[in-house]
Amino acid sequence: MTTNTFSMGRSVVPRWGEDTSEIPYWVYQNEDVRRLEQEKIYQGPAWNYLCLEAEIPRAGDYRTTFIGEMPVVVARGDDGEIYAFENRCSHRGALIALEDGGNAKDFTCVYHAWNYDLRGDLKGVAFQHGVGGKGGMHDAFRMEDHNPRKLRVTTLCGLVFGSLNDDVPSIEEYLGDEVLERIERVLHKPVKVIGQFKQILPNNWKLYFENVKDTYHASLLHVFFTTFRLNRLSQKGGVIVSESGAHHVSYSAIDPKEQVSAEYEAEKLRSDKEDYRLQDTSLLAGVDEFGDGVTLQILSVFPGFVLQQIQNSIAVRQILPKEQELTELNWTYIGFVDDTPEMQTMRLKQANLIGPSGFVSMEDGAVGGFVQRGIRCAGDQVSVVQMGGKGIAGADYRATETSVRGFWHAYRAYMGL
Amino acid sequence: MKTTVFEQINRFNTAYAACIDDDRLESWPDFFADRCLYKVTTYDNHHNNMPAGLIYADSKAMLHDRISALREANIYERQRYRHIMGMPLVQSESNDELVSESAFQVTRIMRGGKMDLFAIGKYLDEFQRDGETLKLKKRIVVCDSISIDTLLAIPL
Numbered sequence: 001m002t003t004n005t006f007s008m009g010r011s012v013v014p015r016w017g018e019d020t021s022e023i024p025y026w027v028y029q030n031e032d033v034r035r036l037e038q039e040k041i042y043q044g045p046a047w048n049y050l051c052l053e054a055e056i057p058r059a060g061d062y063r064t065t066f067i068g069e070m071p072v073v074v075a076r077g078d079d080g081e082i083y084a085f086e087n088r089c090s091h092r093g094a095l096i097a098l099e100d101g102g103n104a105k106d107f108t109c110v111y112h113a114w115n116y117d118l119r120g121d122l123k124g125v126a127f128q129h130g131v132g133g134k135g136g137m138h139d140a141f142r143m144e145d146h147n148p149r150k151l152r153v154t155t156l157c158g159l160v161f162g163s164l165n166d167d168v169p170s171i172e173e174y175l176g177d178e179v180l181e182r183i184e185r186v187l188h189k190p191v192k193v194i195g196q197f198k199q200i201l202p203n204n205w206k207l208y209f210e211n212v213k214d215t216y217h218a219s220l221l222h223v224f225f226t227t228f229r230l231n232r233l234s235q236k237g238g239v240i241v242s243e244s245g246a247h248h249v250s251y252s253a254i255d256p257k258e259q260v261s262a263e264y265e266a267e268k269l270r271s272d273k274e275d276y277r278l279q280d281t282s283l284l285a286g287v288d289e290f291g292d293g294v295t296l297q298i299l300s301v302f303p304g305f306v307l308q309q310i311q312n313s314i315a316v317r318q319i320l321p322k323e324q325e326l327t328e329l330n331w332t333y334i335g336f337v338d339d340t341p342e343m344q345t346m347r348l349k350q351a352n353l354i355g356p357s358g359f360v361s362m363e364d365g366a367v368g369g370f371v372q373r374g375i376r377c378a379g380d381q382v383s384v385v386q387m388g389g390k391g392i393a394g395a396d397y398r399a400t401e402t403s404v405r406g407f408w409h410a411y412r413a414y415m416g417l
Numbered sequence: 418m419k420t421t422v423f424e425q426i427n428r429f430n431t432a433y434a435a436c437i438d439d440d441r442l443e444s445w446p447d448f449f450a451d452r453c454l455y456k457v458t459t460y461d462n463h464h465n466n467m468p469a470g471l472i473y474a475d476s477k478a479m480l481h482d483r484i485s486a487l488r489e490a491n492i493y494e495r496q497r498y499r500h501i502m503g504m505p506l507v508q509s510e511s512n513d514e515l516v517s518e519s520a521f522q523v524t525r526i527m528r529g530g531k532m533d534l535f536a537i538g539k540y541l542d543e544f545q546r547d548g549e550t551l552k553l554k555k556r557i558v559v560c561d562s563i564s565i566d567t568l569l570a571i572p573l
Contacts, residue, residue, distance in 0.1 A: 100461075195462050195469025198564035224490040278485075280478035328564075333469045348473050352483075356565040357457065357471040363492045365568035 014380075016417050020408045021390040021401075022382040025375040028204040033415075034324055041303050041414045042068025045168040047154065047161040049305035049318050050074045050084060052332065054158060054191050055101065060118060063101040066320050067162060068303075072151060073097050073107070074160060077118040084151035084162045085120030096148070122146050156180075157187035159305075159316070175301065176242045178394075182249045182299055185290060186309050194347065195333040199356040203368030205304065205321040206411075208329065211364050212300050212317075213407055215239055215250045215398035216387050221367060224359040237296070238396040244413075245392045245406030246302035252398065253293045283349050286311035300403075302410055310360065312343070313350040325372050329365075331355050420549060426505040426517055429544070429551045434500035434521075437571065442487065445572065446480035450545050450552040453477055457558040457573055460538070471569055483572065493570040495528040498535070505542075515544040515551065521558075523573055525566075536560050536573055 012032050016024055027033055042048060048067040051074050055063055062075035064087055071087035073096060089096050089109040096107045096116055106123065107116045115124030122143045130136030151162035154171045161171055172180055201208055211217070219226045237252030278284070286295075289312055299307040304319035318330040331354070335347050353360045375381070385408070388400025392409055395402055411417075420428075433448050435441075449455065456470035474480050487493075503520030510516070518541050525535035543555040558573045 193467065195458070195467045196563070197459065197462070197471060199568070200564050200566045202567055221492065223492075224486055278482045280476050280482055282476075283479060283482065344468065345475075348469055349475070349479075351469050352473055352479075355471055356567075357569040359486050359491065362568040362570055365565075366493055369567065 013417065016412065019390070020412060021384070021386045021405055023385055023408060024380075024382050026379040027417075028206060028372065028375065029324065029379050031324065033417075034321070036415060037321070038068050038070070040416065041411075042070065043164045044414055045163070045165040046303050046414070047163050047168060047171055047174055047301065048303065049301065049316070050153075050160045050162045052158055052191065052193065052316070052334070053082070053155055053160055054193060054334075056082065056160075058103065060103045060105060061101070062097065062104055062118070064097050064099065065318070067151070067164065068321060070164075071095060072162065073120065074153075074162070075104070075118045075120075082153050082155065082160055083119040084153050084160075085116075085147070086149040086151075088148050089114055090122060090146040090148050091125075116148070120148050120150055122148075157183050158191055159183070159187070159307075161305075175247055176244075178240045179242050179247045179249055179299065179301070182240070182251075182297060183307060185292075186297065186299075186307060186314060188290075190337040191314075191334045192337050192339075193332055194335050194344070195331075195351070197331045197333075197355055199329040199331065199365055201327040201329055201365060201368055203325055203327060203372040205319055205327040206407075207368035207371050208319055208327055208364070209300065209304065210404050210407060211368060212298060212306050212319075213248050213250075213403040214401060215403065216401050217367075218250075218398070221363050222360045224353075237398055238394065239398060239400060239403050240394045241392050241403050241406040244302075244410050245408075246410035247300055248403035248406060249297060249299045250398060250403065251294050251297045254295055283352055284311070285346060286350060287343075287346070289343075302407070308354065310353055311350055312346050313354050314347070315354055327368070422507055422510055422515060423505060425549055425551055426507065426515065426519070426542075426544070427502075430502045430505070430519055430540075434502050437573075438498050438500055440497070442484045442571070445484060446477050448553055449477050449480060449556070450554050451477045453480075453553055454555045454557070455480060455553070455572075456556075457560065457569065459560045459563045461563050463557070463559045471565065472572065480572075487570055491570060493568060496571070497526045498571055498573075499524045499526065503539075511546075513546050514554075515542075515546055517542050517544070521573070533566065535566065536569075537562070538573075 013030060014026050050065050051063045056076045059076055059078045062073055064073055072084050073087045074084045077083050087096050091112055091114045094109055094111040096109050113126040117123050125137055128137045151164055153162050156171050240249040295311050297309045306317040308315050315331055315333045320328040322328050333351055335344055356365055385401045385404050388395060388402050392402055392406040436445050455474045457472040458470045501522040505517040505519045508516045518539050520539045523536040524532055526532050538560040541557040541559060544551040545554045
């Protein structure tokens with residue numbers, strides 16, 4: 001018997017029409033969709049962000065994390081390579097590692113003391129040959145036939161990704177050159193972690209991932225930004241969408257010659273409060289550390305990774321589905337190993353912009369919940385994602401939802417919807 | 418009548434909590450010295466010497482800016498806090514300085530009536546003393562849980 005009613009042909013997943021610019025609300029509500037995502041996306045041909053190499057620098061260092069809802073262990077072996085495996089004892093299924101991370105020679109399941117090495121290979125079965133000649137495992141039992149599921153692991157610029165699928169292409173091919181270059185642009189030297197926070201979002205994971213890709217909302221919802229001219233749609237900037245639609249980069253740069261935009265004046269946006277000034281502007285003091293004038297770069301990798309540079313505030317975010325209407329957002333704030341004390345202070349101050357209390361990000365923690373609550377009785381209705389047309393091409397402007405459409409294009413391909 | 422250090426800190430913390438819980442946020446920076454550090458972090462970050470905070474303000478002016486951002490710029494659903502303050506554990510005292518820590522608990526009350534235990538933790542404090550008047554030179558808010566539900570708008 002299978003629990004996957006979809007593949008049994010008894011589909012309870014409604015039909016999605018041809019148009020990928022109209023998103024049916026059942027996609028955030030349907031439990032069969034949610035189960036299918038685990039199989040088709042998280043365990044499918046995708047690269048899932050696991051951790052930073054900087055978090056596991058030495059042999060024996062490990063972290064526990066998730067691929068979708070599956071618990072996994074990421075460890076650095078004695079040979080210096082990184083290994084990842086399902087955090088599930090092959091005996092009775094208990095978690096093998098219980099801590100967030102640490103350093104270990106090996107892992108022993110607490111339940112019956114089955115033992116695994118850093119690669120996730122089963123190395124010991126307690127009382128395998130019985131006690132006093134009595135009991136024990138049957139003779140045909142071979143430990144090598146009972147390893148937890150292993151992940152393929154790849155690293156890129158200090159980021160560690162894992163996949164349960166053998167068909168996923170190399171990370172470079174998966175991302176495409178344009179996205180790859182913009183990861184390399186930020187993570188061009190060794191990083192260090194300066195803080196880690198978890199934010200619980202009261203909404204389906206896709207609503208947050210869409211929000212990350214949605215360049216249209218940035219200056220409308222987050223008015224702190226616009227007030228200080230960090231992110232106006234009329235600034236120079238644009239959107240890159242990977243060929244698959246799955247990944248995106250949005251960026252903007254301050255244009256010192258920028259004139260007051262007629263569209264903004266006409267709209268008289270709530271976001272333009274001319275009389276709003278900071279008392280302590282050291283919050284926004286920054287340096288052009290990448291030497292290209294780009295003050296903002298938001299980059300997403302399907303299905304749940306974000307690399308963010310807002311001035312000198314750099315962070316990676318991991319998006320994990322927990323329940324249909326509950327998502328875990330893991331923030332890792334980073335600096336570079338060679339940061340001066342002054343540079344570090346600048347990053348600490350600019351970190352006020354980001355995270356669960358961020359001047360330009362706190363709204364994102366709530367807005368997905370507003371959608372989730374708003375659509376409670378609208379499973380048969382659709383949202384309209386048609387700013388900038390219906391296509392998924394890149395653009396040299398940001399009043400567009402092209403990268404959101406790109407996400408759905410990829411999502412439908414993975415899911416077969 | 419001369420009050421004890423214990424009473425002074427209790428009185429300070431009770432007034433601090435009332436200021437936030439009664440939505441008199443514009444007065445909240447007055448609990449701090451001009452040169453100060455206010456940081457909201459978590460037990461794990463504090464324990465692992467991670468310097469970043471959820472909120473990081475190293476001047477009284479930045480605290481004012483935090484409040485004007487909440488009033489003018491940031492969007493969040495209507496909500497209130499109720500602080501329950503623990504007794505201070507005084508660690509050191511001199512003529513011009515007090516070092517102490519106090520536990521706190523914050524219930525968040527949302528529009529519509531939902532109440533959650535939103536934050537629990539301790540304040541690690543350094544006070545500047547001027548007679549019986551205290552001002553915070555440093556308040557590190559160490560939340561016991563690493564996770565924040567939805568968002569942290571109003572300061573703790």
